[in-house]
Amino acid sequence: MTQNTHPPGPQSHALFERAQRVMPGGVNSPARTFDAVGGSPVFMEYAQGPWIHDVDGKAYIDYVGSFGPMLLGHADPTTVAAVQGQTARGLSFGAPTGLEVELAELICDMVASIESVRMVNSGTEAATTAVRLARGATGRNKILKFAGNYHGHVDSLLVSAGSGALTLGIPGSPGVPEAVVADTLVATYNDLESVAAAFAEHGDDIAAIMVEPVAGNMNCVPPVDGFLAGLRDICDRYAAVLIFDEVMTGFRVHPGGAQAYYGITPDVTALGKIVGGGMPVGAIGGRESIMRSLAPAGPVYQAGTLSGHPLGMAAGLATLRQIHENDIHGAIQPNLTRLLSGLEARAAAAGVAFTTQHVGAMFGMFFTDHERITRFDEVAASDTQAFARFFHALLANGVYIAPSAFEAGFISCTHDADVIDRTLTAAESAFAAVAEGR
Numbered sequence: 001m002t003q004n005t006h007p008p009g010p011q012s013h014a015l016f017e018r019a020q021r022v023m024p025g026g027v028n029s030p031a032r033t034f035d036a037v038g039g040s041p042v043f044m045e046y047a048q049g050p051w052i053h054d055v056d057g058k059a060y061i062d063y064v065g066s067f068g069p070m071l072l073g074h075a076d077p078t079t080v081a082a083v084q085g086q087t088a089r090g091l092s093f094g095a096p097t098g099l100e101v102e103l104a105e106l107i108c109d110m111v112a113s114i115e116s117v118r119m120v121n122s123g124t125e126a127a128t129t130a131v132r133l134a135r136g137a138t139g140r141n142k143i144l145k146f147a148g149n150y151h152g153h154v155d156s157l158l159v160s161a162g163s164g165a166l167t168l169g170i171p172g173s174p175g176v177p178e179a180v181v182a183d184t185l186v187a188t189y190n191d192l193e194s195v196a197a198a199f200a201e202h203g204d205d206i207a208a209i210m211v212e213p214v215a216g217n218m219n220c221v222p223p224v225d226g227f228l229a230g231l232r233d234i235c236d237r238y239a240a241v242l243i244f245d246e247v248m249t250g251f252r253v254h255p256g257g258a259q260a261y262y263g264i265t266p267d268v269t270a271l272g273k274i275v276g277g278g279m280p281v282g283a284i285g286g287r288e289s290i291m292r293s294l295a296p297a298g299p300v301y302q303a304g305t306l307s308g309h310p311l312g313m314a315a316g317l318a319t320l321r322q323i324h325e326n327d328i329h330g331a332i333q334p335n336l337t338r339l340l341s342g343l344e345a346r347a348a349a350a351g352v353a354f355t356t357q358h359v360g361a362m363f364g365m366f367f368t369d370h371e372r373i374t375r376f377d378e379v380a381a382s383d384t385q386a387f388a389r390f391f392h393a394l395l396a397n398g399v400y401i402a403p404s405a406f407e408a409g410f411i412s413c414t415h416d417a418d419v420i421d422r423t424l425t426a427a428e429s430a431f432a433a434v435a436e437g438r
């Protein structure tokens with residue numbers, strides 16, 4: 001595949017050589033490696049709005065957005081000013097602050113099912129806590145998840161996971177003892193019958209269903225009609241907890257999350273990504289009656305030295321306030337439509353089998369002749385060679401997308417019509433490269 005790859009600049013190349021000597025695989029998170037598309041990663045230096053700049057001075061239009069947080073674009077001035085202002089007041093106290101209360105109040109305002117919130121430091125921590133809370137509150141052990149859904153690198157959920165685990169073809173992971181995943185059941189996303197079958201067998205032992213309400217770690221796959229409502233019904237019937245992992249979808253598909261977009265109320269919600277405005281923040285929230293099981297109000301233990309970190313709270317508040325007060329999603333919609341219909345038209349003109357899907361401000365691109373993708377096996381069957389060619393041709397032409405056919409795309413409110421049109425110009429030659437099989 002090397003002849004198809006766009007070579008990184010000399011500074012990126014040199015940094016990656018050094019990185020590989022002192023860091024496993026040269027990166028701090030597997031989703032950043034170029035292993036799935038060939039070549040070696042581009043090292044970034046700074047970013048502004050829709051643009052990200054590498055260490056060799058090349059600029060790219062960015063559709064990674066730090067894998068989700070950057071709904072307002074990079075270096076949003078209000079968010080940056082809020083962090084800068086807080087920095088001078090002390091970095092961390094290990095004692096409560098007003099900022100935590102304000103962000104918790106805002107989350108409760110914005111997300112209808114959330115009455116009470118615990119701040120943590122990542123989406124992984126939020127998912128870990130959600131599972132422990134559900135088990136503690138129900139006194140049951142089994143968790144049902146979906147193949148291709150990703151909930152961070154939580155031991156018990158690292159089974160048939162998406163994102164980097166999917167890209168790298170790791171089915172679970174060495175280091176996760178069988179005993180730890182013995183209570184994890186795996187069902188098929190968008191297939192209620194597979195869920196009903198699991199409940200028919202284990203219903204009284206299932207503490208929770210854990211689901212990405214829009215699957216965003218196996219590319220972007222929206223729920224089919226009735227899927228989320230069906231999960232709600234099953235949980236009600238068996239007194240199981242419905243956990244929406246909205247780490248990616250929260251504030252991205254709608255200011256009130258996927259639960260507002262689809263009108264389904266989960267019991268517990270995991271948040272991350274946008275909630276920290278680009279800082280490492282996660283949160284879990286839900287009804288007060290279930291959240292009060294968490295220590296110190298209740299017996300389910302969870303803690304964090306840096307939880308509710310002042311800089312993270314300041315960034316999250318500055319970002320969420322803007323999403324709360326402005327119609328960010330409405331402003332993004334015409335530009336996202338312009339992007340996706342433009343991509344499909346150019347693919348068709350080049351004779352490349354290609355389709356797109358989107359919900360709110362997240363989208364997916366599929367090299368496939370299916371018109372609509374609803375199943376994990378359909379995603380897995382898409383043409384990853386074509387994706388790799390497309391990826392490298394875009395990179396050469398100044399457009400940065402995630403280096404895997406299994407990641408979603410993210411747009412911000414700073415991606416205006418001009419930026420979209422530049423993207424489409426780059427895409428035209430990228431589709432030609434795919435068609436030529438270069």
Ligand SMILES: *Cc1c(COP(=O)(O)O)cnc(C)c1O
Pocket residue numbers: 122123124125127150151152153212216217245246247248272273282
């Ligand atoms: C990103 C993501 C996580 C993990 O969040 P981290 O902050 O990377 O730990 C969990 N669930 C979903 C749905 C995600 O997209």
